[in-house]
Amino acid sequence: MQVCPYHGWVYDLTGALIDVPHKDGYPDDFDKSEFGMVAASQVDVYRGFVFASLEGSGMTLAEHLGAATALIDRAVDLSPEGELDLQAGWLQHRFKANWKMLPENDCDGYHVETTHASFMHATDSQAMDLLSDADAEPPVVRDWGNGHMEIDFNVAYRSRNIPFEWFGRVPASKLPNYTAAMIKAYGEERAHELSVTGPPHAIIFPNLFLGELNVIFYYPVSADECVQLYTPMSLKGAPEVNKRALHQTEGAVGPASFLIPEDVIIAERNQAGLNAGGRDWVDLSRGLHREYEEDGKIVSHMSDETVNRGFWRRHREEMLRDHSK
Amino acid sequence: MASFELINELTQFILKESRFCDLSLYSDWESLWTDDGHYWVPRSATMDPEKHVSHLNDNRMRVHTRVKALNSGTRHSQLPISPMSRVISPIELEAEDGDEYQVGVNFNLTEMAIQSTHDMHIWAGRITYQLRRVDGELKMARKKVVLVNGNEPIPNIAFLI
């Protein structure tokens, strides 16, 4: 039961209005059922992720996600119980840029060596091993359709076949209970595959970012301000992983971390730059001449803007679509 | 009752540490730490550093990494460095155990976000220091900063807080 502290209207937990003080102020035909809280017109769940649309999206969640359910699966399958369990709370980050800077940036492989130079300088990141290994399958960007996209580091990790390289190269011997639980849940072969492949680096359109072992989402405050939230992607039944993931989250994302403050400052400068005018378009053509199709998805070099084009294609569709249908 | 000399010595240490932060003297600041230092900005006073995600939760090695990144010349979120001024309250010696002192202060920090928006950011809260005498000299074994707005959407804290 919830009681509004303003006039004392009482609602049950479904949002239905169940009582109104001093009823004599309303006529006899006052119908409480018309004054319940407004429900989101569409709510659906995929593997624990709740998607809601206040106005209705005009499509089912399955239609919206399309093939990109595989990206969510790639994350959730890392739990031996096949479930996430987000218990660590959320860091909240506010900054002065349009929210669409985030989907553009989060799957942009082109900015890493310049924007994040200080991180590369200060740490010994496994990403450098990956990028400098000529024999490994190179990471790529992939447009999953419907505005969903990824930088696929997983192909590279899988080809190098080193368990938990993606997890800061932690030796499997440090995760004995997790490894045993994964083998029990998935069998030896699949558990090994999951341990060498790792979590996705992917955007589910429009505002969910599965950034390795971080769950991230963002929302606009106004046209030139937004908030981004972060939590470790805690895996149910995997305390050994979660303990480490907590401190990786603190190092990588959030207002005081090593990575995102750099992206934020660039986004704020870009926002100021947009106000300057003089150029009507931002060029997103990088890689158009070399992208290719693979399993019905557009794939290209990790530094290419293939994914940004995919995001904006869906964005344009949504802006033009009649959502009342 | 702690001696005036001790309170004065602890106060001078904290004022120096604050000045190193204000002026972004990263390496000088790093030299104040003990080998087992813990630099921590939880989201609120009651959080567990091993259970709840913190804004900043550096062990000594990560303090070094932080300073190395700040000194790299490419830490864009602090290029140029934020002009800052913090006011520290009189100190409270909360606990004393041999060579170790737990000291609490309130602070109020004004930061100029000169890297992009040029907005003035106000930061406030309470700092709890664990100070230890090592070879006669005070060192910082722990700095816990509880912000009044730690659980709200907040801007970058790329500077030393």
Ligand SMILES: [Fe+2]
């Ligand atoms: Fe970035």
